[in-house]
Amino acid sequence: MPIRMQSRLLLSLAVVLSAGISARADVWPQFRGATGDGVSRETNLPSKWSTDSGVLWKTELPGFGNSSPAVTEKLVVLTTQTKDDALWLLILDRATGKLTKEIKVGSGKLAAKGAANLYAHRHNPATPSPIAVGNRVWAFFGSGLLVCVDAASGDVVWQKDMVAEYGEYDITFGMGSTPRYWNGLLYVSCLTKGASYVVAFDAESGKEKWKVDRRLPAKDDGPDAYSTPIVAGHQLLISGSDHVNSYDLLTGKQLWVSNGLAIDSPYGRVIASPVATEEGIVIATSGNPGGGGKGRVIAVNALGEKGDVSSKRVWTQEKSSPDSSTPVAINGLVFMLADAGILTCADVRTGEVKYTKRLGEGPYHASLVAADGKVYAQSTTGTCTVLKADDSGDVLAENKLDGQFFSTPAISNGIVFLRAYERVYAISN
Numbered sequence: 223m224p225i226r227m228q229s230r231l232l233l234s235l236a237v238v239l240s241a242g243i244s245a246r247a248d249v250w251p252q253f254r255g256a257t258g259d260g261v262s263r264e265t266n267l268p269s270k271w272s273t274d275s276g277v278l279w280k281t282e283l284p285g286f287g288n289s290s291p292a293v294t295e296k297l298v299v300l301t302t303q304t305k306d307d308a309l310w311l312l313i314l315d316r317a318t319g320k321l322t323k324e325i326k327v328g329s330g331k332l333a334a335k336g337a338a339n340l341y342a343h344r345h346n347p348a349t350p351s352p353i354a355v356g357n358r359v360w361a362f363f364g365s366g367l368l369v370c371v372d373a374a375s376g377d378v379v380w381q382k383d384m385v386a387e388y389g390e391y392d393i394t395f396g397m398g399s400t401p402r403y404w405n406g407l408l409y410v411s412c413l414t415k416g417a418s419y420v421v422a423f424d425a426e427s428g429k430e431k432w433k434v435d436r437r438l439p440a441k442d443d444g445p446d447a448y449s450t451p452i453v454a455g456h457q458l459l460i461s462g463s464d465h466v467n468s469y470d471l472l473t474g475k476q477l478w479v480s481n482g483l484a485i486d487s488p489y490g491r492v493i494a495s496p497v498a499t500e501e502g503i504v505i506a507t508s509g510n511p512g513g514g515g516k517g518r519v520i521a522v523n524a525l526g527e528k529g530d531v532s533s534k535r536v537w538t539q540e541k542s543s544p545d546s547s548t549p550v551a552i553n554g555l556v557f558m559l560a561d562a563g564i565l566t567c568a569d570v571r572t573g574e575v576k577y578t579k580r581l582g583e584g585p586y587h588a589s590l591v592a593a594d595g596k597v598y599a600q601s602t603t604g605t606c607t608v609l610k611a612d613d614s615g616d617v618l619a620e621n622k623l624d625g626q627f628f629s630t631p632a633i634s635n636g637i638v639f640l641r642a643y644e645r646v647y648a649i650s651n
Contacts, residue, residue: 250632251293253400258495270618270621279647285302285303287301291351291646293632301361303363311325333392345396346364347396358426359373367382392415402452404458409458419433420469421433433474436463440464452496457470461483482535563584577614583605591633596610597610600627
């Protein structure tokens with residue numbers, strides 16, 4: 223079987239291979255779904271809503287945080303930090319939104335060397351998103367606390383101080399990466415100017431299965447990354463330190479690596495996760511907060527390859543590139559959203575731009591998600607723009623809710639879950 227056909231087969235089986243998470247479409251167990259592609263098989267999803275219509279329930283949350291919801295058959299799980307620096311796991315009833323458990327798991331602050339006014343309004347230790355599978359919940363906080371909790375009893379199963387065990391973070395705006403769960407393993411990506419590694423744990427026991435150092439050439443803020451790993455077939459994809467690369471899920475062996483994310487700025491760093499497409503192409507972005515949206519997007523023919531694949535780059539883009547928002551790929555197209563609200567739709571294979579469109583009031587930090595022929599783009603000011611997942615650029619609706627939204631939407635069982643800084647909404651038809 224040709225390598226490219228193998229890679230497509232692996233991608234089509236990605237959700238099934240992440241068993242241990244239900245492969246059904248009615249759960250959203252972690253950040254951007256089971257594998258991190260941000261695409262759901264759900265249908266009959268809402269397009270229009272407002273404060274007066276379409277809100278199934280709304281729940282006020284204690285403290286503040288930007289973690290995205292993890293959704294199981296019965297639960298919605300979030301994290302938060304209260305003013306006393308306590309770190310909490312919040313468990314809500316999925317059907318009613320009732321807050322059933324508030325579990326204090328520790329306390330701590332971000333270790334961040336950047337100016338607080340640049341991040342404190344949108345980032346604290348409760349930025350990484352939790353993971354929920356059955357009655358087990360895993361949560362990582364920017365302080366370095368990694369914890370496994372039994373959702374039924376509220377008991378802590380195990381916990382780790384990642385800073386004490388693996389080294390101090392040296393990262394400008396504080397640790398913000400979310401772990402990734404797959405088939406009984408929990409993967410943590412730590413990319414900083416200090417500690418820099420990828421580690422896999424047995425999710426039930428917390429025992430280390432493998433660890434690899436990840437130190438790739440990058441300068442200034444380049445070694446810092448806030449991105450979340452994704453799963454593509456048998457591979458774990460990591461983006462940061464001016465490179466995107468892949469590890470074998472079971473052994474940690476590096477499969478391939480590509481450079482190309484460096485930009486001409488001392489502030490270049492990676493926040494968005496990589497994207498694996500059905501065409502075997504990996505798309506990765508690096509943001510430039512001081513460059514007026516001119517960062518860098520690369521597309522590499524990487525899946526199914528080995529070694530240095532930098533020469534396999536098929537297209538690049540620099541204008542209106544995403545910073546915080548992870549793109550979403552669907553129907554042979556990739557949708558990319560710059561923080562200023564410029565949406566670009568391009569052909570996955572060629573990078574040909576199908577359209578660019580300015581969305582409503584921004585900025586935009588949440589990642590894009592797609593389902594039911596729709597792409598959802600959530601602004602920080604509460605406007606969620608719903609577009610057709612094609613090359614038409616047609617906007618189906620612009621929907622406004624109260625709150626500050628830095629969190630990425632979750633999709634489950636006909637409902638779109640939107641987490642604001644201080645509350646969470648369930649939106650339904």
